[in-house]
Amino acid sequence: MGEYLIRRTIQAIVTLFLVTVFTFALIHLAPGGPTQVMIAPGVSPEAFEVQKRNLGLDQPVHIQYLQWMGRLLQGDLGTTFKNNLPVGDILWPTVGNTLVLMIAAWLVTLIIALPWGIYNSTKVYGISDQFASIVSYLGFAMPTFWFGIILQQIFAMNLKWLPLSDMWTYGKQGDIGDLVMHLIMPVTVLSLGFLASYVKYSRASMLEVLDQDYIRTARAKGVKESRVVFRHALRNALIPIVTILGLDLPILVSGAALTESVFNWPGMGRLFVSMANAREYSVLMAIVLVTSVFVILGNLLADILYAVVDPRVQLGRKGGGSK
Amino acid sequence: MAEKVLEIRGLTAGFISDKGLLKAADNISLEIMRGETLCVVGESGSGKSVTSLAIMRLLDYAGGLIVDGEILFKGEDLTTKSQEEMGKIRGNKIAMIFQDPMSALNPVFTVGDQIAETLMIHQGMDRKQAMEEAIKLLGHVGIPAPEIRVKQYPHELSGGMCQRVVIAIALACKPDLLIADEPTTALDVTVQAQILDLLKSLQQEFGMSILLITHDMGVASEVADRIAVMYAGTIVEEGTVFDIFDHPSHPYTQGLLESIPGYETTRGSELYTIKGTIPRLGELPSGCRFHPRCPHATDKCRAMEPGSIQLSDTHRTACWLYQEEAGVKKS
C-alpha cells in the first residue's frame, strides 16, 4: 500500500504543479497581460512602473513564475486593488463557511443516497426504484439555483418556516440551532443533484456486484440474504463509489459556489462571484488555487480510502482513479 | 443396498424469456448413493449447470426457476423449501464448488474469514475457534503454511490455491453431498490432476457423495463411479463408468468418446468431431433432440422423442436404436 500511496502523492503534486502553471498562464494570456490583471487600473504611470518592478513583472516569464510561486509558498496571495488588503485576510474566513455547507450536503447525500440505492438494487423496477429515476431525471435537468429560488419563495416568503438567506440570524452567531435552520434550504439544493447521481451509482454498483461469482459462493455457503447484501456485496460495491466521491469534488465545489450565491452564504463561492464582478483578479486567482489544492487533497484522501477498502490495491493492480 | 443421498425425479427447470419458458433441464431423473461419485457430462448449454444450481436452489438468484419435479435430499423435497430453510442446508449438508476459483472468492475478505464464516453460521463457533479450524482445513486441503495463508486475500493466491480454498470452504461442515461444477476447467492441466486427486482422497476420508459436472470425458473417467450424459436438457445415457466407456450405446456418447484424442484410435488418424452444434433452447428439433447430428437418424428419430430404455441394471439410454432390441416400452 505504501508504494501505491507514494505514487498517488507524486501524481497529486504533479497535478498541483500543472494547476499553478495553468493559472499563471491564464494571467499572461489575458488581454493587456499580467500588468492589467495584477495592477489596479487608474494608477499614475510612475506608480504603475514601481508596482510593476515590485511584482517582478519586468522579469522574464519563468523568473516571474518562480517569484510568484515563492510568494504563494510563503502564504502571500497578493493584495486587492481596492484598499490594498491582503487577499488572505478576505479569503480565509470564508473557507470554513464553505466547508460547513459542503460537508453537510455531502453527508446528507450519502446518508440518503446509499441506503436508497442499495434498497433499489434489491427491488429493481419497484416503486421506489422508479421514483428514484424520476428524481434523478429532475435532479439532472433542474437548474440548482432555480430550485433554490423556488424553495425560498415557498418556505421563506410564503410559509415563513425557514430563514430566507445568510448563515446566521443577526446577533445569533454561534447558535447551532440557528445555523441548522439556515442550512436546511442550501443543503437541500446542493444535495439534490448529487442525490440523483449517487442513488444511480450505488444501485448500479450493487447490481454489478450481486451478479458476481463470489456472491453465489456466499449464498452456496448458506449465508443469509441480508448478510449477502450488506456484508459481501456492499464492501465491494463501495469501491467504485469511493473513487467517484473523489472525482466529484470539483462539481461539489462549483455547486456550493452557486448555492452560496442564491442563499447569500458567506463562503468562498459567493466571495468569488462578487470579486469577479469587481474584477479583483488577485482574489480570484487565490480562490482558484485554494479550491484546486482542496480538490487535489480530497482526491488523495479518496485514494487512501480506496486503498483501505480494496485489499488488491496493495499490489498496485488498480492504480488509476480514472477508468 | 446403499442409501440414496439425492434423488431427482422429473426435474424441469429453466428460464423465462419473452419467448416463453426455456427448459434448460427437461424432465431429468438422477440418483446419487452415499459415498458415490456421479459425473454429469455434456457440452456447454446441455443444462448440467442449471441442474446443479437447481439442486442448491441457487437457480432462483440466477434468474431461473424450477417448473416441475422433485429433488429429494435424504427424503426431503428441496423444491418446496423456502430460501431460509435452504440456507440451513446449503454449505452445511450440501456444498458446492464452482468453475472459476479466482472469481468465486470475495476479493475484500481474507481467505480465513471466508472459511470461518461457514463454520460460524452452521456450527455456531465463535470467531477464534472458527479461525483455528480454518487453519486446520487449509492444511487439510494441501495448502502449505496455512497459518500465513489464512490471513491473505484471494488475489495473493494462485488459481489452484484458490480452488483449494474453495474446497476447504465447501468441506468445512463435512457435507453429505458435494456438487462440483467444472472444478478444474479454469486451471492448468497439472493443477487439474492435483485437485481431482484431492477431491478423491477427501471423499474417502469424509465419506461424502460427489456430483461432478464436467464437459471433459477424461475427467469423468478418472473420478466417476457412474456417469450421466446430458444433451440439450435431457439425459441421453446413464451407467457405471464401465458401462459408458466399454459399451457406449447412445450415438452422442459414442461421439464424445471418439472425439477424445487417443481414444481407441491409431496415431495419425484424423480426430473425430461430432458435426453441428448443440441446439439453442427454444429452437429444439422435433423428435430426438440429437437427430440432426446423429449418423444413425431415421424417420422415427425425427418424429418422436425416445423414452428411456434399460439396457442392464445399471445402464439406460434414450435412443430408438435400442428400442426393439431391448423390447421395452417407452417409460
Next chain:
Amino acid sequence: MSENLDQQEITAADSQADLRKPPGPWKIAAGKFVRNPYAMVSVFVLLFFVIVSFCAPFLTPYDPAKIDLKNSNLPPFSDGHLLGTDELGRDILTRLLYSGRISLTIGFSVALASVIIGSVVGAISGYFGGWIDTVLMRFVDVMYSLPTLFLNILVLAIFGDEFIYMILILSFTSWMGVARLVRGNFLQLREMQYVEAARAIGVPNRNIIFKHLLPNSIHPIIVNATLMVGGAILSESALSYLGLGIQAPQTSWGLMLSNAQEFMLTNKWLTVYPGVCILLVVLAVNFIGDGLQQALNPRGKKHPVRRLNEWRKKFSKSAA
C-alpha cells in the same frame, strides 16, 4: 445468466433477418428510437422550443429589451401581454422567446465544439499512445480537478463576457468526457487486425483515425454530445444568473431568473417561467440522449419486466 439468453435471442433474430434483406444498423436504431415514447415526445418539445425561439420576431410584436415603465408589472393575461410584464414593463413572453435563442445556441455550439475538441484529443491520445497519451491524459486529469464554474467565471472576468468567449470557455471545460471515451475506444480498436493491416499497407495515420477508427466510436460520441447540450444550457444559465454571462440588453433564461429573484415579493411568477423553460428543454435533451443510447446499443434490450415476473410466479414450483 439471463444476459446470455438475451444474446442468444438477439443472434437468433439476426440470423433470421439475414435471410431477408437486412436493414442497416442506422435504420434499426431509428426504428427503435421512434418507438420510444419519451424520446419522441422530447423531440417534439425540443423542436417546439427551437421553432418558437428562432421565429420570435414573427410571433411577438415587442422588443425584448424595450423598457415601458407605464406598463410595468402587469399580471398574466393582461391586454396584449399573455404572461404579463416585468418590473421595467418588458413583455415576459417575448423575453422568454428571445432568451431561448441564446440558451439553445449556446447549448448546441458548446456540445459541437466540445465533441470536436474531445474527439481530436482522445483520438490522438488513444491512437498514438506512449508519452503523448500520458501527457494528454494528465492534462485531462488537471482539467477534471479544477472546479469548472470557478474557471469559467475567472476566464469571463479576465477576457470579458462576450457571447463567443462564453461558448469557448464552456467548450474548453467540457470536452474531457468525450476525450476519455474516444481514447478508451481507440485503445481497443487500434489492436484490431484491420487497423494493423491498414497500417501495414501504408495508409496514413490521419486516414486510419478518421476513416477507420472514429466512425467506430460514433455511437457513444453522439449520445455524449446530446447529454452535453443540456449541461451547457445549465452552465450558461448559472453564469448568467451570477451576472457573469449574458449581459443586458441581451437576455437569457438565467439572466431573467437573476432579475426575478430581486422582485420575488412583487411578482412571484417571474421566477417560474424561465426555470420551467430550462427544465423542459434540458429534460427533453436528456430524454433524447437516453433514447439514442438505447436505440444505438444493440445489447440494451429492455425486458417487459412485469410480465416476465408474472410468468415466473405462474411457472415456478417453489415460491421464490
